Amino acid sequence: MKSINPSRRQILATGATVAGALAFPMVASAQAPIVIKFSHVVAEKTPKGQGALRFKELVEKKFPGRVQVQVFPSSQLFGDAKELEALLLGDVHIIAPSLSKFDRYNKKIQLFDLPFLFDDMAAVDRFQSSAAGKSLFEIGRGFRGLAYWHNGMKQMSSNRDKLTRPEDVKGLKFRIQASDVLEAQFRALGASPQKMAFSEVYQALQTGVVDGQENTWSNTYSQKYYEVQKTIGETNHGVLDYMVVTNAKWWDGLPADIRTGLSEAMAEATVYANKLAGDFSKEDRQKIVDAGKAKIQTLTKDDVAAWRKALDPVLQKFEGPIGRDLIQAAQKSNL
Ligand code: LMR
Numbered sequence: 001m002k003s004i005n006p007s008r009r010q011i012l013a014t015g016a017t018v019a020g021a022l023a024f025p026m027v028a029s030a031q032a033p034i035v036i037k038f039s040h041v042v043a044e045k046t047p048k049g050q051g052a053l054r055f056k057e058l059v060e061k062k063f064p065g066r067v068q069v070q071v072f073p074s075s076q077l078f079g080d081a082k083e084l085e086a087l088l089l090g091d092v093h094i095i096a097p098s099l100s101k102f103d104r105y106n107k108k109i110q111l112f113d114l115p116f117l118f119d120d121m122a123a124v125d126r127f128q129s130s131a132a133g134k135s136l137f138e139i140g141r142g143f144r145g146l147a148y149w150h151n152g153m154k155q156m157s158s159n160r161d162k163l164t165r166p167e168d169v170k171g172l173k174f175r176i177q178a179s180d181v182l183e184a185q186f187r188a189l190g191a192s193p194q195k196m197a198f199s200e201v202y203q204a205l206q207t208g209v210v211d212g213q214e215n216t217w218s219n220t221y222s223q224k225y226y227e228v229q230k231t232i233g234e235t236n237h238g239v240l241d242y243m244v245v246t247n248a249k250w251w252d253g254l255p256a257d258i259r260t261g262l263s264e265a266m267a268e269a270t271v272y273a274n275k276l277a278g279d280f281s282k283e284d285r286q287k288i289v290d291a292g293k294a295k296i297q298t299l300t301k302d303d304v305a306a307w308r309k310a311l312d313p314v315l316q317k318f319e320g321p322i323g324r325d326l327i328q329a330a331q332k333s334n335l
Contacts, residue, residue: 033063033065033066033067033068034063034066034067034068034254034258035067035068035069035070036059036067036068036069036070036093036094036262037070037072037077037091037092037093037094038052038055038056038069038070038071038072038092038093038094038095038096039071039072039076039077039078039083039086039092039094039095040052040071040072040073040083040095040096041073041074041075041079041080041083041097041198041199042073042074042198042218042219042222043073043074043222043223044073044074045222046151046218046219046222046280047149047150047151047218047273047274047276047277047280048096048149048151048242048273049073050272050273050276051096051149051269051270051272051273051276052071052073052096052269053071054268054269054272054273055069055094055265055266055269056069056070056071058264058265058268058269059261059262059265062261062264062265063258063261066258067258067261067262072092074199075197075198075199077092078091078092078095079197079198079199080097080098080101080177080178080197080198080199081178081197083095083097084097084101084102084104084105084143087143087245087246087247088141088142088143088247090247090250093246093247093250094146094244094245094246095244095245096149096242096243096244096245097242097243097245098151098177098240098241098242099112099113099239099240099241099242099243100112100113100177100178100179100181100182100240101177101178101179102139102243103178103179103180103181104178105139105140105141105143106136106139106140106141107321107322108136108321108322108323108326109136109139109243110179110180110181110318110321110322111136111322111326111327111330112124112238112239112241113179113181113182113185113238114181114238114314114315114318114322114327114330115185115237115238115307115308115311115314115315116237116238116307116308116311117238117239117315117327117330117331118239118330118333118334119334119335120153120236121150121152121153121239121277121278121281122335123333123334123335124150124239124241124333125150125274126333127329127330127333128148128241130329130333132325132326132329132330133148133329136243137243139243139245142247142248142249143245143246143247143248144245144246144247144248144251145243145244145245146243146244146245146246146263146266147243147244147266147267147269147270148241148242148243148244148270149241149242149243149244149270149273149274149277150241150242150273150274150277150278151216151218151219151240151241151242151277152216152217152218152239152240152241152277152278152280152281153216153236153237153238153239153240153281154214154215154216154235154236154237154238154239154240155214155215155216155217155220155232155233155234155235155236156169156174156212156213156214156232156233156235156237157212157213157214157215157220157225157226157229157231157232157233157294158172158211158212158229158230158231158233159205159208159211159212159228159229159230159231160172160211160212160230160231161230161231162231162297163212163231163232163233163235163297164233164297164298164299164300164303165303165306165307166189166306166307166310166311167190168233169186169189169190169191169212170189170190170191171190171191171192172191172192172211172212173191173192173193173194173209173210173211173212174186174191174192174193174194174210174211174212174213174214175193175194175196175201175204175205175210175212175213176193176194176195176196176213176214177195177198178195179195181314181318182214183195184314184317184318185238185311185314188310188311188313188314189310189311191212194209194210196210198219198223201213201223201225202223202224202225202228205225205228205229206228212229213225213229214235214237214238215240216240216281217280217281217282217284217285217288218277218280218281218284219240220232220284220288221284221285221287221288222284225294226288226291226293226294227291227293227294229294230294230295231294231295231296231297232288232294232295232296232297233297233299234296234297234298234299235299235307237307237311244266244270315327
């Protein structure tokens with residue numbers, strides 16, 4: 001008959017297990033939290049700034065003491081030329097560059113810079129939610145796309161009195177983000193594009209290093225460009241949105257439950273940031289009107305047709321590297 005008395009070995013083994021179980025919480029609580037650095041270049045009172053803070057709040061609520069999210073706004077940690085490199089080096093863990101800034105790493109994402117590709121933000125949203133849009137999360141080169149965040153449609157501004165027709169920007173110097181499509185866009189207009197970091201734009205406009213720029217209502221307001229520009233043409237000629245990206249290797253090395261929790265928090269922060277983007281666009285446009293500095297000029301249908309015609313060669317030029325299928329998928333999102 002088998003003895004029901006536990007052997008000395010069993011007692012020792014059980015004792016060790018109990019001791020281990022008791023010791024584990026102490027070890028766990030003494031463990032340093034996982035620190036996630038989220039760096040970006042815009043002000044806090046912007047859709048991206050608020051989205052990053054909401055992500056932090058959600059993550060820290062889900063994983064109290066286990067995960068800490070540190071958000072660095074306004075190029076405090078890295079400016080936009082450096083933040084992508086810093087992510088690959090593991091110096092930051094999450095960034096949300098504008099889609100234009102992936103130019104060096106992935107030619108397909110240049111799609112978003114094509115002028116007059118999307119009629120409005122609803123079309124941008126439809127495309128980003130589609131399988132074709134999501135396929136761009138596979139950026140390669142060590143990046144992993146997590147979400148698209150909106151900012152909004154771009155407007156052009158200049159230090160001249162009029163900005164409604166393509167010829168109004170001819171011969172002017174324009175700050176652009178580091179994107180070859182945007183460079184081709186201004187060349188097609190007979191303007192002179194200059195790639196420049198976001199953090200340098202206000203001063204470049206103020207001192208006349210450049211005559212104009214293109215950006216969203218939110219950035220034009222939060223960076224105070226309207227104070228140093230005479231005219232804003234309501235061109236809505238392109239989109240400035242973001243891809244929230246992480247370092248694929250770092251992400252894959254996280255404990256599975258944390259990865260799941262981060263994905264859930266990101267999905268929730270995305271809904272929040274995207275809703276805010278719509279609100280900021282309207283409110284910041286109105287604040288610029290109220291400030292009474294730069295004057296806003298709206299375009300007629302005829303003006304828009306002239307811009308489209310002038311910029312059509314840009315679409316032809318980049319059809320090869322971006323891919324006709326992708327361009328057509330994006331065009332289909334315009335209802
Ligand atoms: C810019 O450089 O103008 C923008 O990409 C900045 C931003 O992140 O919105």
